[in-house]
Amino acid sequence: MVISIKGENMDIIGQFPLFYFPEYGSAWMMGVTGTIHILASHTSVGAAMLFAFLAYKAYKEDRTDLYPYMKKYGMFLLIFSYVIGSITGPGIWYTATAASPRGISALIHNFVWVWATEWVFFVYEVIGVFALVYFMNKIDKKTHLKLTFTFALASVGTLALIIGIISFMMWPGTEAYYTTGSASDAFFGTNTFPHMFLRVGFMIMMSGVIGLVISSAMKKENEALSNELSRKMGFVSLIGGFVTMFFFMWYMGTLPENAHMVFSFTKDTVIQNRIILAILFSLYFLIAIIKPKLINVPIASTMIAVILIAGLWPGEKLRESMRKPYVAGQYIYSNQIISRDVPGKGIKSELPIIAEKGLLQVNPFVPENLKVITADNKLEAGKLLARMSCSNCHSLETTGKFRPLKERLAGMDKEAIKAILYAAGSGAMPYMPSLQLPEHEYDALAEYLASQKY
Amino acid sequence: MDASVLLALRDPAGIPFYPVVFQALYILTWALHAAFVLLALGSMGLSLYGTFKQKDDQRWKILTPHLIQTGKISVSLLIVLGVAPLLFTQVIYDPNWYTTNTLSGMWIFIFIYALVIGYMMFYWFYYANKAKDGGGKMIGMISFAILVFAGILMHNFAVTSIMPNEWMNMYAPNGVVDNSGWTFNIDIIRLAFMVSLSLPVVGIFLQNYSRFVSTREDFSKDLIDYTASLGTKIANIGLLISAVLFVLWMYTIGYLMHPVIIATIAGVLVLLYMVMTNKNSYITTGVLVVVALLISGVRELIRYDLMIDLGYNIYDYPVNFEIPTITMFLLTFLIMGGVGVAYLLTMAWKVGKSQGVFDGSKDKAVNTLGNYTLGIMSLWMVVFFGWGMTILFSNIL
Numbered sequence: 001m002v003i004s005i006k007g008e009n010m011d012i013i014g015q016f017p018l019f020y021f022p023e024y025g026s027a028w029m030m031g032v033t034g035t036i037h038i039l040a041s042h043t044s045v046g047a048a049m050l051f052a053f054l055a056y057k058a059y060k061e062d063r064t065d066l067y068p069y070m071k072k073y074g075m076f077l078l079i080f081s082y083v084i085g086s087i088t089g090p091g092i093w094y095t096a097t098a099a100s101p102r103g104i105s106a107l108i109h110n111f112v113w114v115w116a117t118e119w120v121f122f123v124y125e126v127i128g129v130f131a132l133v134y135f136m137n138k139i140d141k142k143t144h145l146k147l148t149f150t151f152a153l154a155s156v157g158t159l160a161l162i163i164g165i166i167s168f169m170m171w172p173g174t175e176a177y178y179t180t181g182s183a184s185d186a187f188f189g190t191n192t193f194p195h196m197f198l199r200v201g202f203m204i205m206m207s208g209v210i211g212l213v214i215s216s217a218m219k220k221e222n223e224a225l226s227n228e229l230s231r232k233m234g235f236v237s238l239i240g241g242f243v244t245m246f247f248f249m250w251y252m253g254t255l256p257e258n259a260h261m262v263f264s265f266t267k268d269t270v271i272q273n274r275i276i277l278a279i280l281f282s283l284y285f286l287i288a289i290i291k292p293k294l295i296n297v298p299i300a301s302t303m304i305a306v307i308l309i310a311g312l313w314p315g316e317k318l319r320e321s322m323r324k325p326y327v328a329g330q331y332i333y334s335n336q337i338i339s340r341d342v343p344g345k346g347i348k349s350e351l352p353i354i355a356e357k358g359l360l361q362v363n364p365f366v367p368e369n370l371k372v373i374t375a376d377n378k379l380e381a382g383k384l385l386a387r388m389s390c391s392n393c394h395s396l397e398t399t400g401k402f403r404p405l406k407e408r409l410a411g412m413d414k415e416a417i418k419a420i421l422y423a424a425g426s427g428a429m430p431y432m433p434s435l436q437l438p439e440h441e442y443d444a445l446a447e448y449l450a451s452q453k454y
Numbered sequence: 455m456d457a458s459v460l461l462a463l464r465d466p467a468g469i470p471f472y473p474v475v476f477q478a479l480y481i482l483t484w485a486l487h488a489a490f491v492l493l494a495l496g497s498m499g500l501s502l503y504g505t506f507k508q509k510d511d512q513r514w515k516i517l518t519p520h521l522i523q524t525g526k527i528s529v530s531l532l533i534v535l536g537v538a539p540l541l542f543t544q545v546i547y548d549p550n551w552y553t554t555n556t557l558s559g560m561w562i563f564i565f566i567y568a569l570v571i572g573y574m575m576f577y578w579f580y581y582a583n584k585a586k587d588g589g590g591k592m593i594g595m596i597s598f599a600i601l602v603f604a605g606i607l608m609h610n611f612a613v614t615s616i617m618p619n620e621w622m623n624m625y626a627p628n629g630v631v632d633n634s635g636w637t638f639n640i641d642i643i644r645l646a647f648m649v650s651l652s653l654p655v656v657g658i659f660l661q662n663y664s665r666f667v668s669t670r671e672d673f674s675k676d677l678i679d680y681t682a683s684l685g686t687k688i689a690n691i692g693l694l695i696s697a698v699l700f701v702l703w704m705y706t707i708g709y710l711m712h713p714v715i716i717a718t719i720a721g722v723l724v725l726l727y728m729v730m731t732n733k734n735s736y737i738t739t740g741v742l743v744v745v746a747l748l749i750s751g752v753r754e755l756i757r758y759d760l761m762i763d764l765g766y767n768i769y770d771y772p773v774n775f776e777i778p779t780i781t782m783f784l785l786t787f788l789i790m791g792g793v794g795v796a797y798l799l800t801m802a803w804k805v806g807k808s809q810g811v812f813d814g815s816k817d818k819a820v821n822t823l824g825n826y827t828l829g830i831m832s833l834w835m836v837v838f839f840g841w842g843m844t845i846l847f848s849n850i851l
Contacts, residue, residue, distance in 0.1 A: 012462040016552045017625040019559030020633035029563050083573050086533050090540065091566035097544075098559035098635065101552035102465075105544070109467040112476075112545050113779035119538050120783075120791040126534040127798045130527055138805050143814030146824045147801075150794065153831040160838055174849040183470070183779045188845040338466065345467040345774055364459040367626040384631055 013350045015336055015363045016101040020387050024402045025395045026099035027334075031320065033095045035313050037088035039206070039304075041158075042199065044081030046207030047073065048125075048148075048155035050236060051132070055148040059141050065225055067136060073214050074133035080210070082129055086122075100392065102336040103169075103327035110186055110329070110345075111165050118161035124154045159203070163196040164188060170323055171256045171330045178331075181344025186329065191254035198251045201243025205281075208237030209307065212288060213300040219293070227292040234288030241281055256330065259322035262431045270318060277311055324393065325433040333433040334392040355436040359388055373444050382448025385441055389433075398452055406454040414450035421446055455618040457765025463549035470776030473768045476542045477754065483538035485743070485750040488648075489655065490535055491605065494528035496656025497521045498576070498601070500688075502594050509588045513677045522580050522594075524659070529573055529601070546768040547757070550615040557624050558614060559635025565607040572600030606645070613639045616757050618764055643706060647699035651749075653692020654725070658742055660685025661735035672809055682732060689729040697722050707756065714748065714755055721745040778841075790830045797823035 019026050051070065058066040097104045108115070128151045136144060164187030167173065173189020176182070215229035255263075263270070284303055288295050327334045331342050338350045353362055360366045360373070360381060373381045386396055395402040409417055421442055427434035437445070469476065504518030544551040555562055575597035582590025614624070614637055624637045664682035667673040697719070704710045725745055728738040758768070801820050805812045814820040 012459060014463045014466065014549075016463065017556040017621070018631075018633050019556040019635040021559070021635070026559060026635075029559075033563075033566060082530065083577065084570060086530065087566060087569045087573065090533070090537050091570075093540070094555065094562045094566060097552060097555040098562045101556055105465045105548050105552060106467060108541070108544050108548070109465040109469060111779070112470060112541060113776065113783040115541055116479075116538070117779075117783045117786045119534075119541065120786045122534050122537065123791065124794045124798070126530050127795065127802075130530070131798050131802060135801070135805055138808075138812060139801065140811060140813045140815050143801070143820065143824065146828060150797075150824070150827045150831055153828070153835065154794070157831065157834065160835070164842075176849045181467075181774060183776050184841070184845050185849060187779075188842040188849075190846070190850060192842065193846075342467070346772070347466045364456075364462060365622070365625055367622070367629040367631065369629040370631070387633060 011353070011357060011362060012364050013337070013353065013362045014102065015365065015388075017365045018387055018391070019098045020391050023395055023397055023400055025391050025393070025400075026095075027320070027392055028402050030092060030095040030099050031313075031316060033088050033091045035308065035316050037085060037092050038312055038316065039308050040081045040085035040088060042203045043206045043210050044077060044085050045155040045159050046203030046205070046240070047077045047081060047210060048152045049204065050207035050211060051077070052148045052152035053236075055145045059145045065222070069214065069218065069225070069229060071133065071136050072218070073211065074129075074136065076210065076214060077129070077133075082126065086126065100327050100334065100336065102338075103332055103334075106328045106332050107165055107169070110168070110183055114161055114165060114183060114187060118158050121154045121157040121161065125151065125158065128154060156200075159196065159199060163199065164192045167192045167195050169328050170259065170319075171326075173254070177329070177344065178340075178342050179344050181342060181346075189254075191251060194247050194251040194254055198244055198247035201240050201245075201247055203240070205237045205240030205244055206307070208233040208235075208240060208285070209300070209304060211236065212295055213297060213304070215292075216295045216300050217297050219296075223293070230288050230292035230295050234285045234292070237288070238282070238285040241278070241285065245278065255322065258324065258326075258430045262322045262324055263318070266318070266321075270314075273310070273314065277306075280306075321431075324431040327392075333435070335389050335433060335435070336392070337433065337435060339433065339435075351435065355438065358438045358441045359385060360441065363388065373440050378444050379448050379451060381441075382444035382446075382451075385437075385445045386448055389435065389437075389445070396452070398454060405449065405452075409449060409452075409454045412450070412454070414446045417449050418442055418446040455621060455764060460549050460618065460761070460764060460766040463553070464771060465548055468772035468774040469545050470774060471780055472773065473546050473771045476545045477758075477768060480539050480542040480546075481747065481750045481754050483535060483542065484753070485746040487532055487535040487539055488651075488750065489743070489746050490528045490532035492648075492652040492655035493659055494525050494532055495602070495605070495649065495652035496688075497528060497659065498525035498594075498598050499652070500656055501525055502591070502598060505583060505588050505591045505594060512674075513680050515587060516673075516677060517681065519583060520663070522576075522583055526576060526580055529576065533569075546771055547615070547761070549766070550618065550757075550761075553618075553621055554611050554615040554637075557621065557635065557637035558611060561607050561610060561635065561638060563635075565604055565611075568600050568604040568607065572597050572604060575600065605649075606640070609645050609648070610638050610640060612753075613641045613644070616760055618761075643699060643703045647696060647703050650692060650696040650699050654689045654696060654729070655692075655742070657685045657687070657689025657692055658729065658735060658738055660688065661729070661732055662739060665735050666806065669807060670809065685735075686729060686732050690726065693722060693726045693729060697726075704752075709752075709756070712755070714751055718745065718748040718752060721748055786834065790827070790834060793823060793830060794827045797827045 021029060051073065054066055054070050054073075057063060058070070093104065128147065132144075132147055132151055135147075167189050168186050170191065171189065172178070172186050173191055174185065176185040211233035212230055215226050215233055218226040218229070281303075325333050326339075327336075331338060331340045331347065333339050337354065338347060340349050341347060350362070360371050366384065370377055370381045370384055390396065390405065393403055394400070394405045394408070396405055398406050400406055409420070412420070423429065424432040425434065425436045425442075498521075501518055501521035504514045504521055507514035508518040575593055579590040579594035579597050582593055617639060625632060660681045664678050664685065668678045700718070700722070701710065704712075704715050709715050721741065721744060725738065725741050728741060732738075761768070797820070800823060801814060804814070804817060804820060814824070
């Protein structure tokens with residue numbers, strides 16, 4: 001139940017100032033940070049699992065020669081994954097907040113206790129990773145093994161806790177959340193578990209991919225061990241890759257209709273790229289298994305770069321696109337407007353009041369001189385409206401780079417642009433927000449966009 | 455800023471538990487975060503000084519790498535501990551936090567990468583210094599400068615968030631909207647006070663260091679005495695500077711006679727006495743934690759009062775109770791977090807006290823805590839999947 005507070009003004013909606021990065025928009029900043037974070041965080045969880053596996057093997061088979069490898073792997077893990085992962089993790093949060101404050105706010109206010117629980121695991125992980133690496137030669141092997149097991153479980157715990165939140169960004173999976181408002185219903189949607197295991201597979205694969213850099217670097221010191229480990233890493237990666245592909249298939253089947261609609265635009269290219277990547281990496285892993293001595297540090301490092309550039313970056317961009325027009329829970333649009341009621345939380349759609357009063361009137365950060373459109377301020381008001389309603393997904397400049405409007409509105413005059421705005425606003429394009437504005441705002445927006453002469 | 459706007463900026467989903475709980479958790483976790491910020495700042499700064507001495511001075515030869523290591527681990531801990539107050543502040547003070555983030559969007563982005571680059575460079579410094587006594591000075595200094603810069607940016611976010619009356623001017627000066635995200639504000643006295651605290655923190659750390667290694671035969675008495683007296687000196691001077699700056703800060707904002715401020719000043723005086731006598735630095739650390747909590751409380755008091763004056767009361771935030779997830783948090787925090795962290799810290803303590811290999815399997819405390827941690831985590835996983843499957847089945851079948 002939402003209590004009405006004295007002083008509340010029903011004609012204002014809770015929109016924040018707008019941050020816009022020229023040419024690209026602000027959402028790409030989150031994309032860059034997110035892609036780096038995914039590489040680092042998936043590597044770190046995968047590495048934690050691999051670490052536990054190696055420690056178990058070393059302990060059971062009394063393989064003391066494995067410890068130096070684990071130490072090197074651990075140092076790499078520490079520096080690469082934890083330094084970058086632990087900073088870019090909150091970094092996504094920060095940059096996403098700057099770009100989509102209400103999207104993040106929705107996640108925080110639904111899942112604060114889930115995040116707080118993840119934080120407990122995170123604290124264990126961060127202290128644990130130092131213990132794991134620095135105590136390797138300072139504690140007995142049995143204690144060390146136990147430590148690696150708890151560390152691996154804590155790492156998987158962080159994944160288990162974040163996955164439902166990321167899945168909710170796509171959609172809650174069922175209708176239950178909207179009526180109950182319960183975080184459990186929001187968290188455990190239909191795509192949560194397939195999404196989780198898709199990532200587990202990728203983590204396993206990444207642990208092997210990173211492992212190959214280190215195992216191939218050990219050739220000079222001990223070639224036989226280097227080859228044995230490269231072979232193992234090849235197997236690990238191959239299994240991880242298979243798990244990724246398998247659950248990817250399942251995951252795609254659990255996505256909402258609008259996601260498939262967006263996906264259909266690029267489906268052929270995406271599938272083609274994924275097939276090429278799958279073949280390339282299968283070959284790479286098979287070479288590691290059959291002819292491990294062919295793997296060296298430059299090749300192994302290049303393959304990481306290939307994953308980052310050809311796998312993760314487009315993958316993340318696709319996931320972001322498939323959420324459109326929403327940013328979280330299918331009730332908040334990317335342009336920070338609440339688009340439906342969520343009775344379970346007492347949330348009301350803001351579309352009716354925007355349609356009645358207009359964005360300029362209801363946004364508290366619009367300066368007084370732009371609240372009412374006049375002949376003098378029309379272009380300025382149109383520009384602000386374009387930024388408020390379009391810039392989260394489209395760059396606005398004639399030289400814009402990120403889903404630029406110039407490609408959508410090339411050569412159109414004001415009336416043609418207005419026709420597109422009407423169509424989008426009334427829901428004719430499922431990947432665009434159904435956002436109806438008063439006529440004077442449509443007019444100012446169209447005039448400004450036409451003045452850009454895309 | 456109008457109360458109606460601040461109230462409208464609250465998330466319409468409400469908050470999932472009593473606001474006071476988030477406020478208390480904020481104060482607690484900010485204090486923990488700040489403790490490691492200050493330790494990182496102090497130990498990194500002192501380690502840089504050490505690089506100039508370590509070639510010729512046997513004591514600094516040992517102390518410098520230890521300070522570098524302390525700085526390195528502290529940065530990791532300050533990051534992880536910083537996530538919690540970040541989380542809690544945006545639950546109850548979302549208008550402040552999100553407005554700041556958008557007004558300073560560019561700085562937010564720069565902050566993240568400054569931290570990544572600064573911290574990576576600190577690792578570089580660590581390896582360079584490991585390879586050669588006195589090595590990596592320049593890298594260390596650049597890294598330190600970048601990390602301090604990141605700290606100043608964080609200060610900017612904190613200060614901007616408590617300037618609601620200025621937000622509109624920052625966003626649209628003279629009615630012209632500025633979407634660039636370059637808003638930057640600084641409060642010199644507040645910042646100087648916060649930075650000055652790194653001196654007493656590193657001073658007390660050195661007293662603890664001396665006390666901790668005093669039971670180890672492989673550490674010379676000379677080093678043990680030197681670090682204790684150095685710690686006392688730094689902490690004494692630091693506490694005096696901090697006290698002056700604190701009084702000045704409180705005076706300028708008109709809070710000097712507030713009971714919480716008087717309690718904080720009293721805490722600092724007690725701390726000063728304990729540091730000077732250095733009878734048991736571990737107890738001094740306990741008092742330091744209390745003072746840190748008080749300082750965290752002072753920050754919150756300033757914000758709370760300011761927002762109340764504007765008509766925004768966090769205690770009036772609409773509550774939509776969310777029982778299952780808070781139960782999960784409390785159980786995980788208290789049981790798994792408590793046992794797990796106790797396990798790691800007990801092990802670390804005992805490893806640090808041992809010469810050679812520490813056999814944890816024969817140590818009752820480490821062994822038991824390890825078994826419990828493993829058991830609790832495994833059980834946690836079972837409960838997680840059981841809970842998820844129950845919810846999912848009931849919603850889709």
